[in-house]
Amino acid sequence: MFNFLVPSLYPGSLRTSFNAPRTLSTVARPIQHPQTRTRNKRPKSIASNSPARPLLKSANPLAKRIACRENVTRACCNGCQKPTLPRAYSTLSEGAPKSVPDNEITERSAANTLDKEFYLDLVDLYDFELPVGGEPRADRARPQSASTFLTTVNIPEPAKPRDLAEGKMIQSFRDAVYQKLPIDHVYDLYKDLPQPRVSYLDPQCLDEFIRQLAHVQRKTVQSAGMYHSIIEDMKAAEIPLSLAQWNTAIAFAGRRETIVTAAALNDALHIWREMETTSGIHGNDVTFNILYDIASRAQKFELADMVRAEMIKRSLPLDRYNLVSLIQNCGFRLDSDGVRKAYADYVFSEEIVDTRVMNTVIAALLRCGEPKAAENTFGRMKRMHGNRTHLDEARSSRFDSRMLGKALRKAASMSRGNSELLAAYQAQTSLKPDLTTFRLFMSYYCRVSGDLTRAAALVNDLNLTGYPLHGFVFLYLFKGFYIFGNRSYTEWTDVALRTIWTEWLAIVDQEETIRMDRWAIIWALRAFSRVCGERSIEPVWDDIRSRTSLNENELLDIDKILQMNWELDR
Numbered sequence: 001m002f003n004f005l006v007p008s009l010y011p012g013s014l015r016t017s018f019n020a021p022r023t024l025s026t027v028a029r030p031i032q033h034p035q036t037r038t039r040n041k042r043p044k045s046i047a048s049n050s051p052a053r054p055l056l057k058s059a060n061p062l063a064k065r066i067a068c069r070e071n072v073t074r075a076c077c078n079g080c081q082k083p084t085l086p087r088a089y090s091t092l093s094e095g096a097p098k099s100v101p102d103n104e105i106t107e108r109s110a111a112n113t114l115d116k117e118f119y120l121d122l123v124d125l126y127d128f129e130l131p132v133g134g135e136p137r138a139d140r141a142r143p144q145s146a147s148t149f150l151t152t153v154n155i156p157e158p159a160k161p162r163d164l165a166e167g168k169m170i171q172s173f174r175d176a177v178y179q180k181l182p183i184d185h186v187y188d189l190y191k192d193l194p195q196p197r198v199s200y201l202d203p204q205c206l207d208e209f210i211r212q213l214a215h216v217q218r219k220t221v222q223s224a225g226m227y228h229s230i231i232e233d234m235k236a237a238e239i240p241l242s243l244a245q246w247n248t249a250i251a252f253a254g255r256r257e258t259i260v261t262a263a264a265l266n267d268a269l270h271i272w273r274e275m276e277t278t279s280g281i282h283g284n285d286v287t288f289n290i291l292y293d294i295a296s297r298a299q300k301f302e303l304a305d306m307v308r309a310e311m312i313k314r315s316l317p318l319d320r321y322n323l324v325s326l327i328q329n330c331g332f333r334l335d336s337d338g339v340r341k342a343y344a345d346y347v348f349s350e351e352i353v354d355t356r357v358m359n360t361v362i363a364a365l366l367r368c369g370e371p372k373a374a375e376n377t378f379g380r381m382k383r384m385h386g387n388r389t390h391l392d393e394a395r396s397s398r399f400d401s402r403m404l405g406k407a408l409r410k411a412a413s414m415s416r417g418n419s420e421l422l423a424a425y426q427a428q429t430s431l432k433p434d435l436t437t438f439r440l441f442m443s444y445y446c447r448v449s450g451d452l453t454r455a456a457a458l459v460n461d462l463n464l465t466g467y468p469l470h471g472f473v474f475l476y477l478f479k480g481f482y483i484f485g486n487r488s489y490t491e492w493t494d495v496a497l498r499t500i501w502t503e504w505l506a507i508v509d510q511e512e513t514i515r516m517d518r519w520a521i522i523w524a525l526r527a528f529s530r531v532c533g534e535r536s537i538e539p540v541w542d543d544i545r546s547r548t549s550l551n552e553n554e555l556l557d558i559d560k561i562l563q564m565n566w567e568l569d570r
């Protein structure tokens with residue numbers, strides 16, 4: 001689609017490879033390593049009666065130098081005086097160990113004969129010595145946990161309406177709940193009920209209403225406020241909450257904003273303490289997985305470690321969700337070695353590897369400043385998917401992704417200790433990169449490295465993969481023009497911006513799925529102001545007004561945000 005930006009990239013075909021060699025100068029903000037750093041070797045924990053796996057670092061001489069690197073010239077593992085490379089610039093062609101050739105991965109993927117060794121080779125593990133086989137570690141004990149969802153319990157009989165008008169209001173609310181009308185409309189009807197509102201609802205209606213409030217596409221301040229208001233009404237009416245309702249309240253408190261703040265973390269901890277001390281309900285593995293995720297996102301790593309230690313102390317299962325959160329936690333810590341170790345632990349814990357897990361690894365590697373390692377994983381995912389096109393990997397919504405996660409968790413539990421059954425489940429699990437995978441790389445190329453060539457290649461690869469063009473493509477492109485468009489010798493020129501703007505207008509006019517949302521408009525206007533000057537804003541505004549469905553108040557809000565940004569830029 002965007003081959004007009006980089007015609008040299010497509011001599012005969014739009015197909016590109018993300019494993020192609022790349023110069024170091026294209027990385028805009030590499031991770032700065034300290035002058036001296038000693039690698040913490042993974043402790044040898046070979047299971048009994050299991051052959052030791054050879055060190056991955058011995059597969060390539062350069063990998064040895066990377067493994068014992070310092071940012072000064074010193075003797076490497078071979079005794080020679082050579083400068084070593086920072087991990088941020090490691091590439092598949094320059095030292096990433098490949099114990100298994102890519103063509104063999106494709107062949108064994110087609111034959112559905114992949115084992116743990118091959119899933120480990122999806123990620124550049126470098127010098128870790130890993131166990132093969134054996135029994136799970138002690139902290140992998142999996143006792144039976146409480147049900148993750150319990151309906152509302154011990155609700156008294158609903159109160160009778162005092163007059164006919166109240167009866168009609170209650171019936172209208174019940175009809176809206178069972179017809180599953182838009183949740184905002186249902187909540188407005190709930191607010192119109194007489195006090196105390198929950199006292200007029202039967203258990204089934206209240207339970208269904210709470211379920212609908214909990215199942216949102218994305219947690220926001222508004223959705224968190226609606227859910228917590230119902231919880232407070234239930235407390236006031238002395239209606240006991242189930243464990244699942246407490247867990248959801250904790251999740252809404254901590255994840256109500258995109259960036260988890262200290263205030264959100266404190267709110268989540270306050271609800272957890274209230275649940276355990278006041279209500280006398282002890283948290284299960286879901287509770288602590290939520291707390292661990294919130295603490296990690298808030299960059300409170302000591303607290304996250306305390307939460308995980310408490311899970312082990314209570315003998316709660318460390319399953320798929322916690323192990324994936326551990327990979328993510330290492331990414332937030334900028335600990336690339338920890339990311340690799342956590343991924344290896346995931347594979348050897350006999351959990352099923354799927355696209356969600358690999359996306360977490362890719363996001364963590366990109367955050368640690370290792371784009372080439374992330375690209376290598378991306379390429380191997382595509383090759384491993386290879387001939388397994390019979391799998392239905394499409395997930396149209398977050399709900400589908402959650403259901404898949406629950407199914408994989410259950411499948412891993414059923415196949416624990418049965419390698420043949422686990423392999424059968426794993427063979428039916430897709431590893432095809434999804435929209436989240438493309439979003440991660442698009443964000444990195446447009447916001448961090450400033451590589452328009454790679455971004456354009458990614459868009460074409462997205463089209464060839466079969467996914468429809470998504471609005472995040474243009475959002476990140478406009479961000480890239482704003483960040484890198486005012487620099488010398490940049491790819492992000494005014495000509496390229498106007499070309500992409502014309503392309504976006506044509507797609508908005510033709511495709512119903514692509515629309516001009518608020519933030520895409522804001523970043524487009526900021527990009528034009530930065531790259532083409534403020535005089536270019538007026539015709540762009542005219543294009544927006546003729547196509548947007550935003551009302552005047554929303555357009556005024558956009559104008560206020562832009563005025564504030566322009567004042568800061570000056």
